[in-house]
Amino acid sequence: MSEITFSVVIPVYNSDRSLPELVERLHAVFREKMTETYEIIFVDDSSPRPETWQALRALSATDSFVRTFRLARNFGQGCALLCGMAHARGKWIVTMDDDLQHRPEDISLLAAHRDHDVVIGRFPEKRCGLFKKMTSNIKNRLDAYLLGKPRHITSSPFRLMKRHVAKSMLAIRTPRPFLIAMILSVTSDVVNAEVTHDNRKYGKSNYTLRNSFSMMS
Numbered sequence: 001m002s003e004i005t006f007s008v009v010i011p012v013y014n015s016d017r018s019l020p021e022l023v024e025r026l027h028a029v030f031r032e033k034m035t036e037t038y039e040i041i042f043v044d045d046s047s048p049r050p051e052t053w054q055a056l057r058a059l060s061a062t063d064s065f066v067r068t069f070r071l072a073r074n075f076g077q078g079c080a081l082l083c084g085m086a087h088a089r090g091k092w093i094v095t096m097d098d099d100l101q102h103r104p105e106d107i108s109l110l111a112a113h114r115d116h117d118v119v120i121g122r123f124p125e126k127r128c129g130l131f132k133k134m135t136s137n138i139k140n141r142l143d144a145y146l147l148g149k150p151r152h153i154t155s156s157p158f159r160l161m162k163r164h165v166a167k168s169m170l171a172i173r174t175p176r177p178f179l180i181a182m183i184l185s186v187t188s189d190v191v192n193a194e195v196t197h198d199n200r201k202y203g204k205s206n207y208t209l210r211n212s213f214s215m216m217s
Contacts, residue, residue, distance in 0.1 A: 007090030011080035
């Protein structure tokens with residue numbers, strides 16, 4: 001197998017309707033826009049909807065670029081991401097959500113800054129409800145206060161990182177992984193790149209008040 005340049009790691013939770021379009025757009029990005037070798041890794045965080053795992057299995061059975069894993073129980077987004085990162089073979093690892101609010105086409109905007117250890121997508125305008133915007137802003141302030149995150153850096157789950165950063169993060173053993181804290185503990189070379197936040201096409205957010213603050217981003 002030729003060397004893989006990009007591994008796209010996507011935690012999945014009850015999102016079977018968005019998956020075919022997500023895969024199709026990722027193929028277009030890497031085959032037509034970036035012309036890079038790649039793999040797509042989905043990690044099902046023990047979705048209650050059986051259709052989600054069925055959709056993932058169908059995708060991996062018919063598409064050699066897609067690899068799928070399923071956690072034995074619902075461990076949370078952070079654990080699902082780390083699982084995917086542990087199986088990633090690319091020189092750079094992209095993490096993104098499964099709901100199409102992170103645009104696959106914007107991966108090239110992150111990759112334009114790939115000389116940095118970590119590139120995090122910043123959304124000039126978030127396409128979500130007022131409550132979600134409020135909790136996101138509070139969380140970023142807490143990250144700056146509690147973790148020492150530079151105030152000019154905005155955190156989000158849409159990011160690109162070098163493989164050595166992912167390996168260092170995986171070496172940290174914790175039952176409750178908090179990804180931005182783990183990133184900042186292994187590197188200070190973190191930058192933002194502006195990307196677009198699209199409207200949600202299917203369903204509603206899977207995150208409640210409690211896990212809005214505990215999301216592993």
